[in-house]
Amino acid sequence: MFKTLLINQLNLNDIEESKKVFFLLGDMDNIRGTLLDLFNNKNSKYYGKITFRYDGISILMSTSEIPSVIRKLVENGIDIYNVYEVYEPR
Secondary structure (H helix, E strand, O other): OOOOOOEEOOOOOOOOOOEEEEEEEOOHHHHHHHHHHHHOOOOOOOOOOEEEOOOEEEEEEOHHHHHHHHHHHHHOOOOEEEEEEEOOOO
């Protein structure tokens, strides 16, 4: 049996609507503390908007912010395998 993951096409020019953007990351067991320091501290604009999964993080944000989040992850040596918005039927 195949499992199908539906994803929406991201529009990076959409600056107003917040969406759940998922970042598939490597080695979550060892980078969880780093991610907490980067994104879930009181000084972060993503405080309270991040959900930790076993294989990555989900952040409630506008798609125009994706490049800055990727930059933060890369600067901290975190492997990124995929970035997408999970399809949610409306």
